Amino acid sequence: MTTYNSNEIKRIEAKWQMFWDENKVFKAEARSDRPKYYVLEMYPYPSGKLHMGHVRNYTIGDVMARYRRMQGFNVLYPMGFDSFGLPAENAAIKNKTSPRVWTDNRMQDMVAQMKAMGLSYDWSRFLYSHSEEYYRWNQWIFIQMFKRGLAYKKKSLVNWDPADQTVLANEQVIDGKGWRSGAVVEKREIEQWFIRITDYAESLLRDLDKLENWPERVKTMQRNWIGKSYGTTIKFDVVDAQGKKIDELKTFTTRPDTVFGIEYVVLAAEHPKCKEWTIGKANESEIASFIKEVTKRSLIDRLGESSDKNGKPLGVYVINPVNGRRVPLWVADYVIMDYGTGAVMAVPAHDQRDFTFAKKYGLPVSVVIRPVDHAILNAADMTAAFVDAGIMVNSQQFDGMSSPDAMAAISQWMESQGFGERTVTFRLKDWLISRQRYWGTPIPIFYDDDGNPQPIPEDDLPVRLPEDVEFGRGNPLATSGSFRYYVDKTTGKKYRRETDTMDTFFDSSWYYMRYTDLNKDRPFHPDITNYWMPVDQYIGGIEHAILHLLYSRFFTKFLRDLGLVKFDEPFKRLLTQGMVLLNGEVMSKSKGNVVDPDAIIEKFGADTLRVFILFAAPPEDQLEWDDNGVGGSWKFLTRVWSLIYDRYQPADDRLKDAEITGPARDMERARHEAIKNVSEDFELYKFNTAISSLMVLLNQIDKFTAQNPADQAVLNRACRTVLLLLAPIAPHLCEELWQKIAGQEDTISRAAWPKFEEAMLKRDQVKIVVQVNGKLRGQFTAAADAGEATLKQMALADERVKVFVEGKEIKKFVFVPNKLVNIVVS
RNA sequence: GCUGGAGUGGCGGAAUUGGUAUACGCGCUGGUCUCAAAAACCAGUGUCCUCACGGGCGCGAGGGUUCAAAUCCCUCCUCCAGCACCA
Secondary structure, three states, rough: OOOOOOHHHHHHHHHHHHHHOOOOOOOOOOOOOOEEEEEEEEEOOOOOOOHHHHHHHHHHHHHHHHHHHHHEEEOOOOOEOOOOOHHHHHHHHHHOOHHHHHHHHHHHHHHHHHHHHOOOOOOOHHOOOOHHHHHHHHHHHHHHHHHOOOEEEEEEEEEEOOOOOEEHHHEEOOOEEEOOOOOEEEEEEEEEEOOOHHHHHHHHHHOOOOOOOOOOHHHHHHHHHHHOOEEEEEEEEEEEEOOEEEEEEEEEOOHHHHHHHHOOOEOOOOHHHHOOOOOOOOOOOHHHHHHHHHHOOOOHHHHOOOOOOEEEEEEEEOOOOOOOEEEEEEEEEEOOOOOOEEEEEOOOHHHHHHHHHEEEHOOOOOEEEEEOOOOOOOOOHOOOOOOOOOOOOOHHHHHOOHHHHHHHHHHHHHHHOOOEEEEEEEEOEEEOOEEOOOOOOOOOOEEEEOOOEEEEOOOOOOOOOOOOOOOOOOOOOHHHOOOOEEEEOOOOOEEEEEEEEEEEHHOOOOOHHEEEEEEEEOOOOHHHHHHOOEEEEEEHEEEEEHHHHHHHHHHHHHHHHHOOOOOOOOEEEEEEEOOEEEEEEOOOOOOOOOOHHEEEEEHHHHHHHHHHHHHHHOOOOEEEOHHHHHHHHHHHHHHHHHHHHOOOOOOOOOOOHHHHHHHHHHHHHHHHHHHHHHHHHHHHOOOHHHHHHHHHHHHHHHOOOOOOOHHHHHHHHHHHHHHHHHOOOOHHHHHHHHHHHHOOOOOOOHHHOOOOHHHHHHHOOEOOOOOOOOOOEEEEEEEEEHHHHHHHHHHHHHHHHHHHHHHOOOEEEEOOOOOEEEEEOO
């Protein structure tokens, strides 16, 4: 017998990886009578090498894919790369190469590692977003959005790095400086491209309810992100110091019950009216410099931990429409322009922010709701705002009402009076997709003579990334001689071209549909895509809970509205795997606490790595790396190897269930139990307990000795079952034994998943546990399905039980069939 | 602060239609084999009392419901994650 050692493993694993590849074992059928199943992992960024997080992600997906194939599904299980993005460009600058060369090399390395892990991808469907065939259709989708008004350009305040000449994301600004250049970042108002995802806010929120097999956590995060709130928009007359009406202003509130307590109204610094209303006034320059100062600070800075609030009175006033009171208008840094209307009615008595602000600037506080259990709430004594529900006071006809009732009554009344309107507001903002960077999909737009954006004709797609560019000084596209102009083919006229590229989240919002049909002449074929989609099982990190998963849902709804697809949610079942930790900390290169998957594969093989990563923790939990645990997984596979080698003997396996008796019957029952447990666990991704069930079965095999040919047949069955159940988890070892020992001709990857029979799980004798007053006092074996009377008699005959029952009155006898009895005594 | 999730041996974790708490694995202890070590194999391993038989106590804390609670209810504590001046 060959021993299962490092060298042997390398030979076996390489052998089967080559076999799978050459025989296209995992190729998905284009059309099939079999039911389809689409398993997908979030495609990775080609960072260089696989880390344990990838290993965990792909191992889970691979087990699901292999399991479904064995169950008879036509499985689609593809892989690709999210290969555009800033790191490639930075690496290219650093290493004096092109982003394309750098990226292609990284991808090649990672594909080799994926193959070494034995992942059963259909490599004929490989894709990557920097291929022209892919980004061409990215551009096409963008144009469809543009044509329908969903992609638009608007001025927006962004982080500008003056050294690198590019816009930076908020995450790339550290302590007010660019992360790479170290230059102090400026705030600039620049025209940017946005996608009107807010048009879909309502359906993105509503359809979360359809996603029964998504983690509650992810759905909650998306709900919070979309942030729907019901409230009232109130219209105020704006008057000057003399009381003359000069304009109107709208505010949004979720607390219409507090309108009688308004003491001032605040505008965000970005609100255009701040400047307009102070032009030519004495405070014009004071206000202008305040606005400049506030807007200069980054959003993170402004809304950070500090609860310090700053503001200035504008010198104009508004009239509260509910009681005719004139209150001052302020500008302050605690109001956000892009939520609601950018203007807020301030009620210091009943909102903590307004309270803090009012105290700081000596503004009055007036109570309009009192606590239910206090007759009075005195504004002078308040140290914090009263934000709970209560009883209305100082609110005219609404006095005495409960504040929740008043909320409805007041908004209704304001609506009938014409100055209020019930409104729904979302926190979700439009998606800024333009980047002043090279390594991304060029936005397919040119500007006509009037400067209006026009789509590049679809015949001219793709808008290719030029190769003859210079890196290191801002966006190479903006300085490229060949790229900057679009030439109309028929007229020969030159137009200025859009030189921004797209956020890579745009690329990743539909790649899962592209896998279903990689034809170069279309993004995908509706019929084929409708066959495969939605993705039945999607697996990825929780860090994408909002961005990627929300954008993908949006794309799906958009493409459905275009009539291209028939489904409206892309991912039926979602699994978010937990992080891999070392000594309680997330593995990261910068911390230097990484375990290299290659090193583990080198020493123990891919199968051991796969077993460990699945066995160490349930997939959604954090996983603590443990070298000893890896040793345990290794030992388990070694036992499978040597035990099956040792025990499997050619025998006549034709055997009727009825002929199986004695210890063989127990062996056979253990086999059926294992099939049941593993199958059920796989459905719920409980791979850790599935493996433990396999260990239990293996222990049973170890204990069982075959006395005759019938026993041997039973033993052989058990051995084959171990291989079949373990095949999705440790495929190389199982293929080898399946062929070599069990003498099977076809690959185990195509073998049928075993079935169990309920009848075989039944026992003739069952263990009955005896409790006295709920405490465990004894146990005995009885015939299955024995009646209450029999069990009572047997329980009372137990010596230990007697001690606790003797001399006492039996008040009650509790009986759980085939499980336990409980004798209740006084 | 809001939202979601979780607290079980020395460790990773099982067990939730209420019914033998700690499956499976790691570690540890003892043993077999060996000149020795490693590997492998066998036995033991919640805790306290007891030579032992056996018993008390044990699933974050406290209470409750029940014949019976890790599981259901109430109050509280701790940890993790996400969001956070959203009006």
